[in-house]
Amino acid sequence: MVGDVCANPCPDGLWGKECSMRCDCYNGGSCHHITGECMCKPGYRGDKCQEQCPIGRYGNNCEGVCQCRNGGKCSLTDGSCRCSDGWHGVHCEERACAEHLYGPGCTGICTCEPSNTAM
Template sequence: MITACPDGRWGRDCQNKCECVNGASCDPFSGECRCTRGWRGKECSEECPPTHYGQDCGEECRCMNGGSCHHISGECHCAPGVRTCVLKESTEKNALMNAGVKMVVPAVRRLASAIAHRDG
């Protein structure tokens, strides 16, 4: 009968001690570490690189103006002396919305003027 090892142990008769850190769990049969969000490496001792965050460091950071993101949450941290390091995605959405407004407002004004002139 095969039974799983208790947390922190792995291998035959659970004789091996897990070397995983930062809340990672270890496979009870192979001892391989399963890293938590924001961590990587054989023992999960390395933070995600500055350009990535999250589970398996699979999310891309979208900070601007030299900002870096938190290795777990992705929250932007501004560089010294910089007040805004907003997510690029938010800035891109705002730019698209502003471009749309700049096109729609003149068209609505022309339409309102044409209706007013027609009803005259």
Template sequence: MSVFFQTVQTATCIQGTFGSNCSNICQCVNNENCSHVDGGCPNNQCAAGWTHANCSVACNRSTFGSNCSNICHCHNNATCNHVDGVCSNKRCAAGWTHDNCSVACDHGNFGENCSYECHCINGVRCDPVFGNCPDDLCAPGWTQSNCSVACNPDMFGKNCSSRCHCLFGASCDKSSGLCPDNLCAPGWTESNCSVACDQGLFGLNCSTQCHCLHKANCNHVSGNCSNEQCEPGWTHSNCSVAPL
């Protein structure tokens, strides 16, 4: 009696696939082949954007990249691509920039698209999201909670607490208080026109002498005497006119 043996040939999945009917795609780092049975990758290293024992699970909606270790930073908490981190709405959350919103704003900038400038005292870094400065200390010339609002045109300096004294009410530099062409309003002097005339002087450039009875003080702007009396030989409301 003759006995015949039939050889049964079995085929493994083609490279890059695994599992039932070879219907699953390998997701191994550097496109390495996975186990054709269970999808396990060499050294358990998954491609960017994938996780789990056989690298078959995409990163959750808020993470991406290698080992799903990077946090998405998309505007309004939109989802990002689980592989490269690109936001679905193409907009980064405040404080973040770059193609995939993975880079914090540079020193000195904050907000959406890192488009706002920090204004902290001594140039220290502000919060990259909201712009708040350490201890809420703004640079001279700036105010509000995140130091993003310039002083009003007639104010300058730290906390916008100093008043400009420019000729004809012109605006001064919000940081230094310097006036256009260094022209001070009557009654004021120094480089930023922040110092009142010395006692005994008043007016434009502090160039006019007071003439008050008994050397009383006069107003440094108008020259009017505090005792409303002129010294002998002078008249007018501010005692600046000598009789003919």
């Protein structure tokens, strides 16, 4: 804290008496202006925010459990799923694309000529 009555927090990246200590947090983490304790962004944990959440976990201090299925990849920050080809839905739970669709989220449209496909 700085100022005549210690009412102003330290600038980002500094902490301690007269804001004389440099913050030592990684991956975008910030430190508490009085104690210097690192406060991690979602997707990271550890004393200095040095650890990325392990596979299957996400969020603040990696407390969330991913719900993605069928090879979907979980966002480290909010747990949203990025589905593998042929799957869609909030948790990648819906199988294969409808006829004439393909790709991530089944958003690609097939442009095959009917005469060039097997029936």
